[in-house]
Amino acid sequence: MSKRGALDSFFKPAAPKKAKYEASTEKSVHATYPYAVPHLPASITESLQFSPSEEGKVMNEQLDLDLVYYQPYVSPAVSGSMFEFLRQELFFYRVQYKINRGGVQTVINTPRFTTVFGVDATSKFGDGGMVLDAKTGKKAEASRYKCKPRPIPQCLDVLRRMTEATTGEAFNFCLVNYYANGQDSISYHSDDERFLGPDPAIASFSFGAKRDFLMKHKPIPPSTSPAPQLEPKPVKLQLGSGDMVLMRGKTQSNWLHSIPKRAGPEAHKGRINITFRKAMVKAGTENYYQYNVGTGGVYRWDSKEEKMAAWLQDKIADSAKGGEKDEQNTGKEQS
Numbered sequence: 340m341s342k343r344g345a346l347d348s349f350f351k352p353a354a355p356k357k358a359k360y361e362a363s364t365e366k367s368v369h370a371t372y373p374y375a376v377p378h379l380p381a382s383i384t385e386s387l388q389f390s391p392s393e394e395g396k397v398m399n400e401q402l403d404l405d406l407v408y409y410q411p412y413v414s415p416a417v418s419g420s421m422f423e424f425l426r427q428e429l430f431f432y433r434v435q436y437k438i439n440r441g442g443v444q445t446v447i448n449t450p451r452f453t454t455v456f457g458v459d460a461t462s463k464f465g466d467g468g469m470v471l472d473a474k475t476g477k478k479a480e481a482s483r484y485k486c487k488p489r490p491i492p493q494c495l496d497v498l499r500r501m502t503e504a505t506t507g508e509a510f511n512f513c514l515v516n517y518y519a520n521g522q523d524s525i526s527y528h529s530d531d532e533r534f535l536g537p538d539p540a541i542a543s544f545s546f547g548a549k550r551d552f553l554m555k556h557k558p559i560p561p562s563t564s565p566a567p568q569l570e571p572k573p574v575k576l577q578l579g580s581g582d583m584v585l586m587r588g589k590t591q592s593n594w595l596h597s598i599p600k601r602a603g604p605e606a607h608k609g610r611i612n613i614t615f616r617k618a619m620v621k622a623g624t625e626n627y628y629q630y631n632v633g634t635g636g637v638y639r640w641d642s643k644e645e646k647m648a649a650w651l652q653d654k655i656a657d658s659a660k661g662g663e664k665d666e667q668n669t670g671k672e673q674s
């Protein structure tokens with residue numbers, strides 16, 4: 340190579356290193372999926388068997404905090420391919436909903452892409468993906484849900500089963516967030532909904548860009564006696580690709596968590612978050628589909644444009660039918 344060539348290639352930004360994966364020909368299909376989702380590539384499934392890659396570190400020193408932090412759970416050898424695979428193959432939504440603040444209606448734009456799979460403990464999926472009553476095993480009555488529950492596709496179910504084995508917890512829901520860049524976020528909230536039951540365990544995975552995960556104790560009323568010995572201090576975890584945080588015990592009822600907007604070197608990169616949870620009752624199913632699927636269009640990763648793009652198949656199908664109006668979302672503000 341000439342001197343010039345060497346310099347050119349030195350200054351030319353290197354093509355982004357793409358973790359490659361060998362697409363599987365088998366797919367998860369269901370009437371509620373906009374398109375079939377390939378099974379997890381065999382190479383990824385094999386490497387995942389060595390997880391957790393590090394032992395979890397228990398963080399329970401602070402008042403009401405009970406975390407297990409796996410840094411990482413999925414090794415760097417496979418977390419990159421896992422990220423590329425999930426971003427490419429899953430369908431996402433950009434959910435809008437209305438809230439009523441002091442009599443004033445406001446439209447909330449969820450500041451990230453979301454999708455969700457699963458059904459609460461009162462139901463289960465039969466072999467053909469039909470919703471069955473969990474107790475009787477008979478087909479659930481059509482009126483049971485306003486939403487249409489979606490079975491967890493094989494590619495996420497592999498991770499769910501591993502997480503159950505590691506944690507000793509059971510999970511029936513999988514929520515996925517895609518933060519396209521540092522402008523996407525989730526504001527301070529706790530996942531303390533009644534439909535999760537008391538002291539829920541939630542396993543939270545990160546793939547892709549590193550992002551700060553901030554935690555702070557909920558305000559402690561001044562009247563609390565005796566006053567806590569140690570004022571709980573905010574926690575900041577810099578979640579990297581493959582990391583997993585298990586939140587359990589009194590964490591959700593007493594702490595808030597967030598992924599704030601961020602500038603900086605990783606700000607142009609995407610991040611996928613996957614949480615596994617267990618919803619006990621129907622209200623959980625309705626809530627999760629309302630706020631993570633909603634009624635808007637489907638988005639899918641466009642690998643040429645390197646961004647999420649409206650997936651048009653459904654629009655074409657709709658216009659063939661003469662077009663359908665979107666129903667408007669209503670509901671409580673999601674954290």
Ligand SMILES: O=C(O)CCC(=O)C(=O)O
Nearest residue numbers: 516525530543598612614
């Ligand atoms: O992206 C994350 O790490 C957190 C997501 C989260 O808190 C949630 O979906 O409830």
Ligand SMILES: [Fe+2]
Nearest residue numbers: 528529530596
């Ligand atoms: Fe959360």
